Amino acid sequence: DADFLMENNYRYSLRLAEYALKNEHRFIYASSAATYGKGENGFKDEHSILDDLRPLNAYGYSKHLFDIWLARQKVLDKVIGLKYFNVFGPNEYHKGRMASMVYHIFNTIQKEGWIGLFKSSEPEKYKDGDQVRDFIYVKDAVRMTCNMLDKAFKDVTGIYNVGRGETVTWNKIAEAVFHALDKKVDIRYIDMPKDLEGQYQNFTLADMSKYATVQGHKLQTAPIEESIREYVQEYLIPGKRW
Template sequence: MIIVTGGAGFIGSNIVQGLNARGIDDILVVDDLSDGHKCLNLNDADIADYMDKDDFLARIRAGQDFGRVEAIFHEGACSSTTEWDGRFVMQVNYEYSKAVLDWCAPTRVPLIYASSASVYGMGPTFREAREFERPLNMYAYSKFQFDCHLRRHMHALEGQVAGLRYFNVYGPREQHKGSMASVAWHFYNQLETAGRVRLFEGSDGYGPGEQQRDFIHVDDVVAVNLWLFDNPQVSGIFNVGTGRAQSFNDVAHAAIGWHGAGGIDYIPFPDHLKGRYQSFTQADMGTLRAAGFEHRFTPVEEGVPRYLDWLKDRGL
């Protein structure tokens, strides 16, 4: 069996799809379906069972045997960067992740978990080292603390543990995320309703829409996860981006080109984001490449149209 926490969410459901594509369906999905819309991410997937996240936590803390578990992909978390209830975020993200690690460690079950590029704060260096980590919100802090927890215990762990610092992920099955969905999703909806997309005016020395992020298609994220699954000898904390920063204008032009018409409206930069907005991110991919990962990453010029085709085909 393979366990995917957050398996009804964005990245988790795509990992389930990636496993299904390999003919693997002995999958236990763990999630919180308080928002029942997330079930739509699994309506074309084949899984063995579903379990609520609180039930799963209680069972692993009790040391329950789930039979032979090949790996846990731990994607479940509170992913809202605007959530400031620190007790809640630390319980759901940090304490939960520690419990999963404590369950995996004695039996050497491989654990591949979601960290975040948000641990780097404002950057400008995005390399997996403590001196470059300055989280600016509770979500980022919770991810940062678990990475630190892993570093303190890595020497004693005999099974695989890999933390993946996702950069700006976009692609299928994110429609439930609302305001936290990718700009590609928002551009798709803006073009469908108004024929134009909205971007921030210049900030931090960047011109209108020229702020840059490392945008990575979720298919590439799945490829990294499955490569680690195939290579259980590889452990560590790894950036997961393309290694190339592209502007929001690049994403907008890719969406407009797919739509066949449209324009860009630049709106004032919000005061509440000043000093807390990543105007530039670019993953240093040296660590993952050195570990042996050779996959080609998808530029937005290819990834965005492919994603928007998927949305259109499903009437979303």
């Protein structure tokens, strides 16, 4: 629903930003790795490449428009934008189809006993299931976000990536969920729905050098297998919300 996305991700964010800037409040907002599109221009959070980015879908476009608006208004030095990569973890249950791969894989395995992953749309680059993304556990994403509220970061502004700076294949994500459930791995490859063709990122990798420089040391994030195991065993299986 492009109209919904434009109202919530662009116009509503614009109104919040105008209020915060007018009243000199610190403004931190959520952008998205979806703004990078296929990654033809890389995944660096540099303001100089904003005009060159080409999102693949309406969601990414709505997020990108707000980044561009801030740049045009010359206020990126007064706000913080966080480009979240593939976040997964507790309390995404309301997101429906837009919930993480981990969440959907868990539910499908519990119901069917197997999982279907989309076939590669670029078989010359990626085998089926070997498409890769930068997945980050929500607890790490929250910690990185809250860092920006610390007094040590009070002068930090601009756009920053929020990811692990590492890629993981879809196959590895699915295998980790099977292992967390103590079930035999059963992965099958299915055709991508027509409405998603041309809108799916086969590769994402957050360049975290800018964030690491601001933080002053190398980023510490939990291993992906451990994060998935915790999410599955401590939240999804018992139905725990927090």
